[in-house]
Amino acid sequence: MLEARDIRVRYGPFEALRGVDLTARAGEVTAIVGPNGSGKSTLLGAITASLPHDGTVRLNGREVEGQKPWALAAQRAVLPQSSRLAFPFKVLEVVRLGLQSGTAGDRPEVPMQALARVGLAQYADRYFQDLSGGEAQRVMLARVLAQVWAPVEDGQPRWLLLDEPVASLDIAHQLQVMEIAREFARAGGGVVAVMHDLNLTALFADCVAVLSEGRLLAFGAPAEVMTDETLSLAYGCALRVSAPPPEGVPFILPHAALA
Amino acid sequence: MALIADSAAPPRDRLGRARALHGVLAGVLALCALASLQVGATDVTLTAMLGKLIGGEALSQMERVVLFDIRLPRLAMGVLVGAALAVSGAAMQGLFRNPLADPGIVGVGAGAGLGAILAIVLGALLPVWIINLVGNQLTPFAAFLGGWGSTILLYRVSTRHGRTSVATMLLAGIALGALAGALSGILVYIADDRQLRDLTFWGLGSLTGASWAKVFAAGPLIVLSIGAALVLGRGLNGLALGEATAAHIGIDVQRMKNVAILSVAGATGAAVAVSGGIGFVGIVVPHLLRLASGPDHRTLLLNSALLGASLLILADVIARVVIAPAELPIGIVTAVLGAPVFLWILLKRRGLVDL
Numbered sequence: 001m002l003e004a005r006d007i008r009v010r011y012g013p014f015e016a017l018r019g020v021d022l023t024a025r026a027g028e029v030t031a032i033v034g035p036n037g038s039g040k041s042t043l044l045g046a047i048t049a050s051l052p053h054d055g056t057v058r059l060n061g062r063e064v065e066g067q068k069p070w071a072l073a074a075q076r077a078v079l080p081q082s083s084r085l086a087f088p089f090k091v092l093e094v095v096r097l098g099l100q101s102g103t104a105g106d107r108p109e110v111p112m113q114a115l116a117r118v119g120l121a122q123y124a125d126r127y128f129q130d131l132s133g134g135e136a137q138r139v140m141l142a143r144v145l146a147q148v149w150a151p152v153e154d155g156q157p158r159w160l161l162l163d164e165p166v167a168s169l170d171i172a173h174q175l176q177v178m179e180i181a182r183e184f185a186r187a188g189g190g191v192v193a194v195m196h197d198l199n200l201t202a203l204f205a206d207c208v209a210v211l212s213e214g215r216l217l218a219f220g221a222p223a224e225v226m227t228d229e230t231l232s233l234a235y236g237c238a239l240r241v242s243a244p245p246p247e248g249v250p251f252i253l254p255h256a257a258l259a
Numbered sequence: 260m261a262l263i264a265d266s267a268a269p270p271r272d273r274l275g276r277a278r279a280l281h282g283v284l285a286g287v288l289a290l291c292a293l294a295s296l297q298v299g300a301t302d303v304t305l306t307a308m309l310g311k312l313i314g315g316e317a318l319s320q321m322e323r324v325v326l327f328d329i330r331l332p333r334l335a336m337g338v339l340v341g342a343a344l345a346v347s348g349a350a351m352q353g354l355f356r357n358p359l360a361d362p363g364i365v366g367v368g369a370g371a372g373l374g375a376i377l378a379i380v381l382g383a384l385l386p387v388w389i390i391n392l393v394g395n396q397l398t399p400f401a402a403f404l405g406g407w408g409s410t411i412l413l414y415r416v417s418t419r420h421g422r423t424s425v426a427t428m429l430l431a432g433i434a435l436g437a438l439a440g441a442l443s444g445i446l447v448y449i450a451d452d453r454q455l456r457d458l459t460f461w462g463l464g465s466l467t468g469a470s471w472a473k474v475f476a477a478g479p480l481i482v483l484s485i486g487a488a489l490v491l492g493r494g495l496n497g498l499a500l501g502e503a504t505a506a507h508i509g510i511d512v513q514r515m516k517n518v519a520i521l522s523v524a525g526a527t528g529a530a531v532a533v534s535g536g537i538g539f540v541g542i543v544v545p546h547l548l549r550l551a552s553g554p555d556h557r558t559l560l561l562n563s564a565l566l567g568a569s570l571l572i573l574a575d576v577i578a579r580v581v582i583a584p585a586e587l588p589i590g591i592v593t594a595v596l597g598a599p600v601f602l603w604i605l606l607k608r609r610g611l612v613d614l
């Protein structure tokens with residue numbers, strides 16, 4: 001269980017989060033959606049204790065604040081919205097960085113398995129900086145997976161905290177990454193993912209939190225939360241759920257690929 | 260959905276190569292050390308002395324002085340200074356996540372330089388009891404204090420609520436370097452001719468005048484600082500992903516940064532104090548090693564120490580023999596060797612420096 005209570009974050013005079021509650025259960029994929037600047041990354045930053053904040057965050061029943069970095073790293077891995085890498089590391093070496101903490105540290109085969117999981121095993125010997133944007137993002141996901149390779153450790157669930165994991169991926173790899181997240185959750189781990197793609201959210205999330213201007217607008221199962229009113233209010237444009245487009249305009253939904 | 264099948268074998272391991280390099284570089288260092296004991300301004304050679312010893316003959320007074328009081332302390336100092344410069348370069352580059360960072364840019368070098376220049380130009384104005392106390396160690400001691408003081412000042416400026424901003428520190432280092440440079444310039448202006456010659460010689464860097472006293476003065480701090488830096492490997496690797504991600508993979512980032520800053524200040528301050536400004540070792544050595552065996556700091560730091568020490572004593576041998584019986588300042592040799600190599604690397608492998 002991951003519980004965030006009354007999270008408030010200020011950047012100088014600007015209040016980015018004004019008292020947000022979030023509960024994510026192990027075994028589920030919890031999505032955080034909302035417009036640009038609504039505070040999604042900030043909320044993830046507070047949950048991962050990388051931003052100063054008010055309010056409490058409990059991970060598996062223990063308060064996050066005050067825990068040692070290596071103790072937290074053994075329980076959860078974090079995929080940032082964007083990552084830059086200093087120095088010419090190769091792909092496999094980047095994934096190995098994820099091992100430096102987690103309990104997979106003594107299992108040298110994990111990084112190759114993690115790379116294979118994101119479909120990039122044949123890229124292991126390439127330089128990370130030569131990868132395309134989407135490939136780099138998947139390598140970072142492999143690094144995160146390697147850190148918490150077993151979804152359950154010592155009877156405790158482990159967590160994947162992902163900031164826009166599918167942002168620069170093509171539709172097939174979006175599905176692949178979301179399947180990885182779902183599989184991790186079904187195996188007993190917990191997943192919290194910031195999402196912009198509402199269709200993928202509807203398909204893969206068990207629970208959705210809608211943020212707007214630093215507040216929690218709605219929280220619940222996709223079918224409850226993803227209504228015309230809530231989404232239109234959150235995003236500030238007239239959205240219609242499950243409304244087919246006008247005749248003759250093609251539309252491509254990921255749902256079809258899963259049927 | 261079917262997952263893409265992957266069955267690629269793991270690639271060649273650069274970490275293994277980097278570990279093998281430990282042994283190779285230790286061998287190179289031993290060879291350079293022998294060369295440094297073999298040649299010098301006098302005709303005394305190590306091989307001749309070893310021949311005498313094996314033949315049961317005693318060494319002459321002159322041979323003993325050359326070996327034990329001149330060449331050995333000079334060798335020890337070269338090893339210490341070379342390792343200190345290269346390791347602090349590698350650690351600083353890891354800390355700033357920039358392969359072109361060097362202790363020079365965070366003001367440690369400039370601060371130490373200001374201390375030395377102060378000592379050379381204004382040292383005579385000090386109370387007599389201080390001059391008697393430190394004797395001929397005044398310049399190195401002042402250089403060390405300057406380096407140390409500027410590091411503490413920088414650290415204060417760039418650390419808020421226990422967090423060090425690397426960007427602030429970099430900018431403050433540039434400002435501090437400019438200030439120290441300007442103050443040094445004023446001092447040079449009021450210096451007399453003899454002091455100017457001393458300043459020029461110190462500024463170019465040299466191992467001349469190495470003595471056991473200097474080795475024992477700077478050695479402990481350098482050894483301690485290098486030892487501390489050598490355990491930073493994992494932390495600096497994580498930092499390559501950025502501070503937030505380093506923390507997420509379990510690194511105590513703030514503590515790691517503290518250790519890195521203190522060890523860099525200690526090693527650079529002590530090295531600059533006894534040898535003046537020896538450039539290029541701190542940038543070229545880690546860069547060459549990254550090209551050879553990758554950027555993994557777990558092996559890079561130790562390899563830098565070994566290669567830095569070898570390179571410096573080799574440069575010192577060259578400095579001693581090219582215009583014998585006179586000597587070139589070693590800083591000239593490292594710059595003449597280092598700068599073209601560095602430019603060549605940049606031209607050949609431009610992509611690898613890209614950030």
Ligand SMILES: Nc1ncnc2c1ncn2[C@@H]1O[C@H](COP(=O)(O)OP(=O)(O)OP(=O)(O)O)[C@@H](O)[C@H]1O
Pocket residue numbers: 011012014016034035036037038039040041042043081
């Ligand atoms: N370091 C910072 N200093 C000042 N303001 C910030 C800082 N980081 C974020 N903000 C502001 O806080 C608000 C929330 O930012 P956040 O990054 O959480 O948005 P987000 O929901 O993740 O948006 P996006 O969908 O674009 O990723 C934004 O208005 C942003 O401008």
Ligand SMILES: [Mg+2]
Pocket residue numbers: 040041042081163
């Ligand atoms: Mg964001």
